Amino acid sequence: MVSHPGSLAQQEARFGWKTVAPSLLLIALLIVYPVAYNLYLSFFEVKLSGQNEFVGFNNYIDLLADRAFYDSLTVTVIYVVGSTLGTTLLGLGVASLMNHKFPLRGLVRGLVLLPYIAPLISEVFAWQFIFDPVNGIYNHMTVEVLGISDERVNLIGTPGNALLVVIIFDIWKNFPFAYLMILSRLQSINNDLYEAATLDGANRWQRFWNITLPELRFVVGAIVMLRFIWNINKFDEVFLLAPNVKTLPIYTYFTAFTGTIEQGLAAAIAVVQFLLLIGLIFLYIRRVLKW
Amino acid sequence: MVISRILQKTGFYFLIILVLLFTLFPFVQMLSTSLKHQYDWGNPSLIPQKLNWSSYSELLGFQKKEVKVPESIHRLLNNPKLSAEKRQKILDRFTSTSDVFPFINYFINTLLIAGTAAAISLLFAVFGAYSFSRVRYRGRSGIQRGVLLTYMFGGVLLMVPLYQISVQVGLANTSTGSILTLVVIYVVQTLPVSLYMLGNYFRSIPESLEEAAQIDGCSRFKTIFLIIVPLSLPMLVTVYIYAFMIAWNEYLFASVFLKNFNEFYTLPIGLKSLFVSKNAIWDRIMAASILTALPVVFVFMTFEKHLIGGLTEGGVKE
Numbered sequence: 143m144v145s146h147p148g149s150l151a152q153q154e155a156r157f158g159w160k161t162v163a164p165s166l167l168l169i170a171l172l173i174v175y176p177v178a179y180n181l182y183l184s185f186f187e188v189k190l191s192g193q194n195e196f197v198g199f200n201n202y203i204d205l206l207a208d209r210a211f212y213d214s215l216t217v218t219v220i221y222v223v224g225s226t227l228g229t230t231l232l233g234l235g236v237a238s239l240m241n242h243k244f245p246l247r248g249l250v251r252g253l254v255l256l257p258y259i260a261p262l263i264s265e266v267f268a269w270q271f272i273f274d275p276v277n278g279i280y281n282h283m284t285v286e287v288l289g290i291s292d293e294r295v296n297l298i299g300t301p302g303n304a305l306l307v308v309i310i311f312d313i314w315k316n317f318p319f320a321y322l323m324i325l326s327r328l329q330s331i332n333n334d335l336y337e338a339a340t341l342d343g344a345n346r347w348q349r350f351w352n353i354t355l356p357e358l359r360f361v362v363g364a365i366v367m368l369r370f371i372w373n374i375n376k377f378d379e380v381f382l383l384a385p386n387v388k389t390l391p392i393y394t395y396f397t398a399f400t401g402t403i404e405q406g407l408a409a410a411i412a413v414v415q416f417l418l419l420i421g422l423i424f425l426y427i428r429r430v431l432k433w
Numbered sequence: 434m435v436i437s438r439i440l441q442k443t444g445f446y447f448l449i450i451l452v453l454l455f456t457l458f459p460f461v462q463m464l465s466t467s468l469k470h471q472y473d474w475g476n477p478s479l480i481p482q483k484l485n486w487s488s489y490s491e492l493l494g495f496q497k498k499e500v501k502v503p504e505s506i507h508r509l510l511n512n513p514k515l516s517a518e519k520r521q522k523i524l525d526r527f528t529s530t531s532d533v534f535p536f537i538n539y540f541i542n543t544l545l546i547a548g549t550a551a552a553i554s555l556l557f558a559v560f561g562a563y564s565f566s567r568v569r570y571r572g573r574s575g576i577q578r579g580v581l582l583t584y585m586f587g588g589v590l591l592m593v594p595l596y597q598i599s600v601q602v603g604l605a606n607t608s609t610g611s612i613l614t615l616v617v618i619y620v621v622q623t624l625p626v627s628l629y630m631l632g633n634y635f636r637s638i639p640e641s642l643e644e645a646a647q648i649d650g651c652s653r654f655k656t657i658f659l660i661i662v663p664l665s666l667p668m669l670v671t672v673y674i675y676a677f678m679i680a681w682n683e684y685l686f687a688s689v690f691l692k693n694f695n696e697f698y699t700l701p702i703g704l705k706s707l708f709v710s711k712n713a714i715w716d717r718i719m720a721a722s723i724l725t726a727l728p729v730v731f732v733f734m735t736f737e738k739h740l741i742g743g744l745t746e747g748g749v750k751e
Contacts, residue, residue, distance in 0.1 A: 155568075161563055165628060239448055264704075267722045378683075391589040408593050412593065
């Protein structure tokens with residue numbers, strides 16, 4: 143032992159690397175390398191023949207000169223801000239409801255999770271049916287029951303309205319995530335705090351503002367950050383419900399796989415989107431969370 | 434005081450009902466439409482006037498689609514001058530099964546692809562998570578943080594390079610190659626979450642148990658299988674289910690890699706293709722949606738306790 147001081151530790155280290163190596167290799171090969179390769183491709187005109195042509199910053203210059211890019215950027219910002227805020231706020235509200243005792247609470251808590259766990263493709267069709275111009279309940283309500291509108295409209299077919307539907311759909315689908323995280327934090331708040339505050343004459347609102355919210359600060363901060371990351375990258379929810387809502391991922395997909403296929407340009411959009419994500423997260427962590 | 438209490442109670446239950454209505458309505462609508470006849474679709478009532486099970490039995494293959502050969506064609510077929518070959522050709526056109534939606538086929542594809550990917554992911558994750566939680570070496574926390582960073586890379590950032598790589602390696606041309614690529618992509622997509630969840634769980638197992646086994650002469654590898662795996666069974670099931678659900682629902686990569694291989698479609702792309710095809714009939718689409726959701730919802734309900742615990746401990750990647 144004494145003559146080989148590092149041997150046990152070395153053995154341990156070797157075992158550690160051996161067991162983690164398969165996972166690391168896969169992640170390096172299928173996540174890290176592709177990300178780097180994506181950056182590389184963004185400087186090329188990608189040809190179907192495989193003979194890619196180096197074009198320097200041309201893809202980026204083309205992108206920044208394209209109006210469609212700025213439109214897509216605007217749509218992305220509205221979508222991400224709307225869905226992130228909506229998900230978090232609704233999650234907060236539902237969590238504070240479910241934190242009270244009532245009959246069948248266990249069942250209700252489980253049912254509320256359904257939108258988050260059921261397959262996206264099924265849910266998308268249900269929502270499309272609800273907004274279907276011929277059969278949907280939405281048009282029945284607005285035209286025949288409430289009389290807000292004179293004629294049946296295809297809400298998902300018009301990009302401006304579709305964006306709103308997509309945001310509401312996203313809130314519906316993902317609020318259970320926020321709700322679960324917040325609820326599990328709520329349940330760990332010490333009840334003594336509330337009792338002491340009640341004795342001091344604090345009303346319900348004051349207790350919420352001065353005890354609950356500060357206790358939830360970290361979990362809400364984390365939820366906003368995760369939802370923000372996921373929603374900026376979100377492809378399937380938007381694409382399957384309303385492909386005419388062109389957020390950056392949808393714009394990238396169309397550029398890469400439809401019409402005049404321009405995968406070099408698509409790679410450039412993905413890079414710009416990623417830089418945007420990193421920049422905004424950095425700002426958020428520094429300015430909002432003050433970590 | 435009493436009145437305000439009652440008002441508060443009523444308001445509270447009203448809100449609960451509102452939340453339930455909002456979350457469940459689309460599912461109720463799905464079920465309702467799947468059981469309605471066409472003339473009933475536009476009817477806002479959720480209860481079908483007359484139950485229609487035909488889309489379910491058609492999707493599940495209980496009922497062959499009726500073949501109607503028009504009278505005029507019958508006369509044509511009876512023409513003795515027609516060669517047997519030609520007669521068969523005409524008949525085939527009417528008895529063609531090409532517009533039957535191969536639901537069972539897609540269901541099995543999805544089951545196999547998601548099941549395999551989740552199993553491989555779990556296997557890799559057991560070793561990786563053991564390394565993260567039990568073995569001491571330099572660089573460990575760096576790797577762990579690096580793995581978590583992959584949460585930031587969305588599918589769209591990987592879509593173009595992965596496609597290009599698979600084309601260059603020659604995997605994208607064949608169905609076997611494409612399915613293989615897809616499985617490996619699902620393994621990698623679920624791996625960071627699996628590593629993270631399992632790592633956290635392994636840390637909660639007392640190290641003394643392993644030490645005892647090692648004193649008895651167990652090798653490190655053996656202790657993983659004899660001590661860690663049996664003690665983590667519920668968590669292994671949870672991680673498997675999460676990985677499975679991610680792969681079961683995945684659309685983007687499936688649509689990129691399986692595009693040209695119809696018979697290997699998974700449910701998400703299969704249902705999407707049904708929706709845009711000429712057979713886009715609401716009762717069938719809704720029935721297919723229900724049947725796609727059922728296994729996932731059933732599994733979730735069965736393992737709800739464990740799965741919810743996993744969710745709040747970071748067991749998600751979108």
